[in-house]
Amino acid sequence: MSRVLIIGAGGVSNVVINKCCMNPEIFEEICIASRTKSKCDAIKEKLDGGKTVITTAAVDADNTQEVIDLINDYKPELVINVALPYQDLTIMDACLATGVHYLDTANYEPPETPKFEYKWQWAYKEKFEKAGLTAILGCGFDPGVTGVFSAYALKHYFEEIHYIDIVDANAGDHGYPFATNFNPEINIREITAKGRYWEEGNWVETEPLEIKRVYDLPEIGPKDTYLLYHEELESLAHNITGIKRIRFFMTFSQNYINHLTVLQNVGMTSIEPIEYEGMKIQPLQFLKAVLPDPSTLGPRTKGKTNIGCICTGIKDGKEVKYYVYNICDHQECYKEVGSQAISYTTGVPAMIGAKLLLEGKWKKPGVYNVEEFNPDPFMDELNKQGLPWHEDFNPTLID
Amino acid sequence: MSRVLIIGAGGVSNVVINKCCMNPEIFEEICIASRTKSKCDAIKEKLDGGKTVITTAAVDADNTQEVIDLINDYKPELVINVALPYQDLTIMDACLATGVHYLDTANYEPPETPKFEYKWQWAYKEKFEKAGLTAILGCGFDPGVTGVFSAYALKHYFEEIHYIDIVDANAGDHGYPFATNFNPEINIREITAKGRYWEEGNWVETEPLEIKRVYDLPEIGPKDTYLLYHEELESLAHNITGIKRIRFFMTFSQNYINHLTVLQNVGMTSIEPIEYEGMKIQPLQFLKAVLPDPSTLGPRTKGKTNIGCICTGIKDGKEVKYYVYNICDHQECYKEVGSQAISYTTGVPAMIGAKLLLEGKWKKPGVYNVEEFNPDPFMDELNKQGLPWHEDFNPTLID
Numbered sequence: 001m002s003r004v005l006i007i008g009a010g011g012v013s014n015v016v017i018n019k020c021c022m023n024p025e026i027f028e029e030i031c032i033a034s035r036t037k038s039k040c041d042a043i044k045e046k047l048d049g050g051k052t053v054i055t056t057a058a059v060d061a062d063n064t065q066e067v068i069d070l071i072n073d074y075k076p077e078l079v080i081n082v083a084l085p086y087q088d089l090t091i092m093d094a095c096l097a098t099g100v101h102y103l104d105t106a107n108y109e110p111p112e113t114p115k116f117e118y119k120w121q122w123a124y125k126e127k128f129e130k131a132g133l134t135a136i137l138g139c140g141f142d143p144g145v146t147g148v149f150s151a152y153a154l155k156h157y158f159e160e161i162h163y164i165d166i167v168d169a170n171a172g173d174h175g176y177p178f179a180t181n182f183n184p185e186i187n188i189r190e191i192t193a194k195g196r197y198w199e200e201g202n203w204v205e206t207e208p209l210e211i212k213r214v215y216d217l218p219e220i221g222p223k224d225t226y227l228l229y230h231e232e233l234e235s236l237a238h239n240i241t242g243i244k245r246i247r248f249f250m251t252f253s254q255n256y257i258n259h260l261t262v263l264q265n266v267g268m269t270s271i272e273p274i275e276y277e278g279m280k281i282q283p284l285q286f287l288k289a290v291l292p293d294p295s296t297l298g299p300r301t302k303g304k305t306n307i308g309c310i311c312t313g314i315k316d317g318k319e320v321k322y323y324v325y326n327i328c329d330h331q332e333c334y335k336e337v338g339s340q341a342i343s344y345t346t347g348v349p350a351m352i353g354a355k356l357l358l359e360g361k362w363k364k365p366g367v368y369n370v371e372e373f374n375p376d377p378f379m380d381e382l383n384k385q386g387l388p389w390h391e392d393f394n395p396t397l398i399d
Numbered sequence: 400m401s402r403v404l405i406i407g408a409g410g411v412s413n414v415v416i417n418k419c420c421m422n423p424e425i426f427e428e429i430c431i432a433s434r435t436k437s438k439c440d441a442i443k444e445k446l447d448g449g450k451t452v453i454t455t456a457a458v459d460a461d462n463t464q465e466v467i468d469l470i471n472d473y474k475p476e477l478v479i480n481v482a483l484p485y486q487d488l489t490i491m492d493a494c495l496a497t498g499v500h501y502l503d504t505a506n507y508e509p510p511e512t513p514k515f516e517y518k519w520q521w522a523y524k525e526k527f528e529k530a531g532l533t534a535i536l537g538c539g540f541d542p543g544v545t546g547v548f549s550a551y552a553l554k555h556y557f558e559e560i561h562y563i564d565i566v567d568a569n570a571g572d573h574g575y576p577f578a579t580n581f582n583p584e585i586n587i588r589e590i591t592a593k594g595r596y597w598e599e600g601n602w603v604e605t606e607p608l609e610i611k612r613v614y615d616l617p618e619i620g621p622k623d624t625y626l627l628y629h630e631e632l633e634s635l636a637h638n639i640t641g642i643k644r645i646r647f648f649m650t651f652s653q654n655y656i657n658h659l660t661v662l663q664n665v666g667m668t669s670i671e672p673i674e675y676e677g678m679k680i681q682p683l684q685f686l687k688a689v690l691p692d693p694s695t696l697g698p699r700t701k702g703k704t705n706i707g708c709i710c711t712g713i714k715d716g717k718e719v720k721y722y723v724y725n726i727c728d729h730q731e732c733y734k735e736v737g738s739q740a741i742s743y744t745t746g747v748p749a750m751i752g753a754k755l756l757l758e759g760k761w762k763k764p765g766v767y768n769v770e771e772f773n774p775d776p777f778m779d780e781l782n783k784q785g786l787p788w789h790e791d792f793n794p795t796l797i798d
Binding site for chain 1: 576577657658661662664665666667669673674675678680682685686688689690
């Protein structure tokens with residue numbers, strides 16, 4: 001019997017829990033915990049009546065002792081951390097203190113003061129080894145599936161992969177001229193931060209949005225993508241032997257960049273309060289109130305995501321090019337679990353990682369990124385659990 | 400001895416009063432009146448000590464009786480109306496009731512519910528004739544000088560003018576990515592309203608910003624201009640005999656249009672209040688609070704305006720093309736009177752119109768637009784009072 005504690009009650013957590021309930025032979029009992037218990041109850045309510053027994057709890061994941069107490073009370077085998085990224089270390093500490101396995105999905109971007117870096121979590125390696133516990137880091141889509149794709153490519157089709165380009169394209173359309181799923185501060189940071197990629201043993205820095213490529217991707221067509229830094233670059237540069245260059249490209253439409261830029265220009269994204277009729281109001285907070293509520297975007301978002309890896313390298317003395325990718329439909333996701341593709345593509349891999357750990361297929365003492373495990377059972381699960389992948393040995397994505 | 404009542408205490412009024420004080424042989428005594436007397440006092444304070452005797456008064460120009468009482472008390476020869484455009488009729492009524500001449504500068508754009516149309520003021524013609532009083536309408540730059548330019552062209556260089564294109568270019572740069580001098584609602588209406596021009600006896604409507612021309616103008620260079628409706632088109636189509644087509648073009652930079660469009664897209668220009676922490680706040684009002692205060696733009700605005708008329712017609716059986724224009728420097732204006740070129744180019748012609756009326760050169764009972772008077776003394780005054788003009792008989796402003 002497996003009992004799993006899931007910390008966090010946001011969009012990704014909702015997907016993880018939905019998918020766990022679709023695999024009740026593994027996830028027999030789960031507890032959903034977050035600071036706001038009512039959010040956990042809301043998710044539970046929709047899923048009650050299935051085979052998986054769901055309970056809920058309140059926990060402040062910033063507080064290691066609270067997490068320890070909850071774990072000691074519930075006695076799970078594994079904690080799936082889909083809380084806030086800056087809570088990773090307190091939760092890892094609690095797992096070590098209680099002898100429980102750990103898995104997270106990392107986050108798209110490090111928070112304001114980036115405590116969240118792999119080197120920090122990698123420093124826990126020896127502690128987890130000694131405790132005989134497994135910690136799986138960054139088991140979402142990117143990071144996550146992109147690492148599995150890379151490991152799978154290397155295992156089956158290459159002697160050495162020299163170049164990997166990860167392409168993350170979201171062609172979803174919510175029908176508004178502008179809206180964001182995320183914290184606008186993070187969106188702005190994405191387009192104003194310097195880019196970075198790894199080449200020949202060094203990090204190369206670019207100006208914000210300096211490198212633009214138009215990828216013509218299966219099922220979504222040509223899209224503007226920009227080179228960004230993304231956290232899986234750090235682990236893949238480290239773990240994929242022989243790699244010479246690894247880069248990450250993400251779609252941003254001209255319209256999206258333009259709207260964010262204008263709002264920043266006029267001061268509407270500032271967190272510095274202004275005087276307004278005797279009140280102090282942060283322009284960014286007011287902007288959030290004017291923009292469409294992110295929770296309303298899910299049901300109206302149409303279109304698909306396409307995320308994949310383009311690998312180039314050597315096999316039997318010949319150059320090989322290999323493209324592996326997943327296409328995910330926003331409306332299909334919403335129909336299935338009540339979240340659109342952004343949350344879906346992150347939550348499904350987290351459930352798969354947890355499943356493989358509980359089945360013993362991805363269990364080894366220490367702290368690991370996903371590309372350090374056998375990719376084959378994960379690739380099988382992707383096809384079964386709603387994220388089927390495709391491969392192309394002759395990709396022509398760029399003119 | 401001339402005594403003049405000036406109603407209004409904004410930027411244009413400041414210019415009118417400064418220029419009156421530079422012509423004290425005509426403007427011996429002036430009274431500045433507005434709803435907020437302290438604004439009048441602030442203008443007076445800077446100019447006291449000159450030859451012109453300045454007094455101030457509070458008046459609600461929406462209230463005809465208040466204006467009548469003030470006129471009866473101060474006993475001016477002329478009222479210069481640089482108050483709000485929707486106060487034109489109450490002030491005209493007060494002038495008729497007290498036997499005083501009238502002059503206004505009209506306004507750039509009619510207000511929300513456009514009561515302010517020439518036909519409305521034109522209906523006062525007989526009343527002013529019978530009272531032996533002169534009313535001069537729209538005596539700013541455009542309307543105003545553009546009408547004088549047209550009348551001057553017709554008088555001296557043409558038998559018939561067939562085409563007039565008025566080009567209003569502002570190459571001022573305040574150094575902010577975006578800021579407005581005006582009410583953002585009016586700015587938005589300017590770029591979202593349908594365009595309109597007069598051709599062969601009919602009004603032709605265009606889509607908003609449908610007709611764009613790049614004019615390469617003296618001293619300011621190539622600028623994007625767009626065909627708009629502007630109120631002098633109505634009077635010039637009526638008063639310039641033989642005219643076949645008259646159009647108005649105004650500069651809007653791509654950057655300006657883009658910023659306004661984005662702000663409109665996201666809802667920041669809406670006057671519909673939203674809920675924000677228990678308060679009802681109009682997004683537009685909040686946006687105004689975030690944007691640079693218009694009163695801070697004057698000292699930092701650099702560059703020039705260029706406003707003129709391109710006339711094409713017939714003289715001695717040959718086609719003649721004639722371009723007459725004024726160039727005005729924002730910083731020079733600010734240095735001279737403490738207002739930049741937008742207010743300066745409106746205020747100086749108002750003073751000139753008043754001067755000509757008081758001198759008897761532009762005095763005839765009735766209600767008139769500026770092009771119905773002899774343009775020559777006005778053109779002389781423009782050169783003397785800070786708005787020198789230039790002419791070109793071979794203009795090549797468009798490729």
